[in-house]
Amino acid sequence: MATYEKVAHRRAKKALRVTDSTGAPLVNATLQLKQTNHKFLFGWGSFDFNAYFAIKDPKAKEFFAERMKIWMELFNYGTLPFYLGQYEPEEGKPQWESRMAAASYMKEHGIKAKGHPLCWHTACADWLMEYDNHTILTKQLKRIERDVTQFKGTIDIWDVINEVVIMPVFDKYDNAITRICQEYGRTELVKRVFEEAKQANPDSTLLLNDFNTSEKYAELIDNCLSAGAPIDVIGIQSHQHQGYWGAEKVHEVLHRFERFGKPIHFTENTLISGDIMPAHIVDLNDWQVSEWPSTPEGEERQKNELEEMYRILFEHPLVEGITGWDFTDGMWLNAPSGILRKDNSKKPAFIRLQEMIHGEWWTDTTVTTDANGFVSVEGFKGDYDLVLGDKKAALSLDRNESEPETIVL
Numbered sequence: 001m002a003t004y005e006k007v008a009h010r011r012a013k014k015a016l017r018v019t020d021s022t023g024a025p026l027v028n029a030t031l032q033l034k035q036t037n038h039k040f041l042f043g044w045g046s047f048d049f050n051a052y053f054a055i056k057d058p059k060a061k062e063f064f065a066e067r068m069k070i071w072m073e074l075f076n077y078g079t080l081p082f083y084l085g086q087y088e089p090e091e092g093k094p095q096w097e098s099r100m101a102a103a104s105y106m107k108e109h110g111i112k113a114k115g116h117p118l119c120w121h122t123a124c125a126d127w128l129m130e131y132d133n134h135t136i137l138t139k140q141l142k143r144i145e146r147d148v149t150q151f152k153g154t155i156d157i158w159d160v161i162n163e164v165v166i167m168p169v170f171d172k173y174d175n176a177i178t179r180i181c182q183e184y185g186r187t188e189l190v191k192r193v194f195e196e197a198k199q200a201n202p203d204s205t206l207l208l209n210d211f212n213t214s215e216k217y218a219e220l221i222d223n224c225l226s227a228g229a230p231i232d233v234i235g236i237q238s239h240q241h242q243g244y245w246g247a248e249k250v251h252e253v254l255h256r257f258e259r260f261g262k263p264i265h266f267t268e269n270t271l272i273s274g275d276i277m278p279a280h281i282v283d284l285n286d287w288q289v290s291e292w293p294s295t296p297e298g299e300e301r302q303k304n305e306l307e308e309m310y311r312i313l314f315e316h317p318l319v320e321g322i323t324g325w326d327f328t329d330g331m332w333l334n335a336p337s338g339i340l341r342k343d344n345s346k347k348p349a350f351i352r353l354q355e356m357i358h359g360e361w362w363t364d365t366t367v368t369t370d371a372n373g374f375v376s377v378e379g380f381k382g383d384y385d386l387v388l389g390d391k392k393a394a395l396s397l398d399r400n401e402s403e404p405e406t407i408v409l
Contacts, residue, residue: 006315007361010040012397013378015404018369018386025373026409032387035363037076037110039381039398040314041265041321042357044071044339046078046106046113048327053101067344071327074354078106079267079323080155082115082147083123091127096150103154110383113155114323116267117209118144119193120162121170121177128176133183136176141196148200157205159235159267161193165212165220172283186220191229198230209235209267213253221260234260235267239325241277241284241335244305250312258318265321266313271305273298273329273347274336287333294329294336294347302339303348310356374404 004011018026048071052064071078080102081087088094103113119140128136148158167189168181181189190208197206208224208231210217224231234257238245245253257264273294281287313319325331328338339350363379377386377397385392391409 009317010314010361010380011378012381012399012401013376014395014397014401016375016377016386016395017404017406018373018375019406019408021408023408026369026388027371027373029369029373029388031367031369031375031409032385033363033365033367033377033379034385034387035379035382036385036394037383038357038361039383040361041077041112041323042075043077043079043112043114043321043323044075044327045268045323045325046071046102046111046327047081047331049078049102049106050080050098053105054095054098063344067328067340070340070344070346070350072109072111074350074357076110077112077114077321077323079114079116079159082117083120084125084128084143085123088125088143091125094147100151100154103151107154112157114157114159114207115147115151115155117159117162118147118197119160119177119189121167121175121181122163124175124177129174129179131176133180137180137184137189137192140177140180141192144193144196145200148197148204152201152204156201156203157207158197159207159209160197161190162209163211164190164208165210165216187223187227187229190220190224190231191227194224194229194231205232206230207233207235207265207267209237211237211239211268213238213256215256218256218259221257225260231262233263233265233320235265237268238266239268239270239284240305241270241272241287241333241337242279242281243276244271244301244309247308247312250309254312254316254319258316262318263320264316264318265323266319267321267323268325269309269322270325270335270337271302271309271349272335272337273302273349277335284333289334292330292334292336294341298336299347299349303352306339306349307352307356310353314361 048064048067106113164186170178277287313322326337328340329336329342339347367375367377369375379397381397384395388409393407
């Protein structure tokens, strides 16, 4: 029998009274309790969904359709790209159609979509630099109001602002967002963009996101919360091209940010299945290679490291979501960073995650009602079908509930 002590907070019990359509209790009935979705957000980058709805070539479309089908075998949460320089390369002409098509498709298949990001100094739009700082800020806020409003109900989770710790001192190239961050300051800029997003959609879930996991990020969060910024979730990037953090660092990072009592998402997680990037590289973008192959040894290492990291994060009560980044190899930095190879074949890491997410951490069992039609069900938090023959009814397990809910079959 499975033991769940370390993940007991991920499970719930619920009392049910099961009846037929006339209201008569179903007595001594054996029913199937079948999980259909997790409450926990198991995610990965869903850029392929966006690509699918943008491409025209039939063969390419078929290839991406296969990749999307494999993606949906594992995940219930995906990140869609909203980098301003790509989303709106020409002012006033956002690429709304492909994003809405992808987000709507994901919603229809029970997948929550997150938009990434609403404000960032990298991949910003060059046309913003034509304006003075006051106008840049005004246009940035209008962009947030526009996109959060347009996608309300389809995308309700947003990385509002990205990598603020480095933002005012970023010096690789001039950009509009660094300019306004220097003028208004980190805390004021964060406060303004979060307030704009929350006003546009009060029911949204808003993340602050950064790759800097040091005390500098914690100080920024503290300052922003003290200033009243409506930050819902602390986002932590974990691109590990230079090697796995290891359990000790994962615990250290969790300890640093759990003090705020806010939900934590690991928003951009990468573990590669090839040679490790050299340690002397400071900015990962500076490592440019034409070939970076996956290897059998690297794939085994990737599988083991992902398993350990996922277990640590799933066991932590404040962690509510984990999002991997490149679904397939050869994407950012041409790295072997996917859990699929370029030909859509599954790596060992995919198979291991599947065993955990839809096996070890998944509930599919039978229950039997008593002489009065009552039964107590227990499982991992999420959505379920209660099934009797060809009849089924939906229910959710979110918290322990002793007051019976009536289910009609």
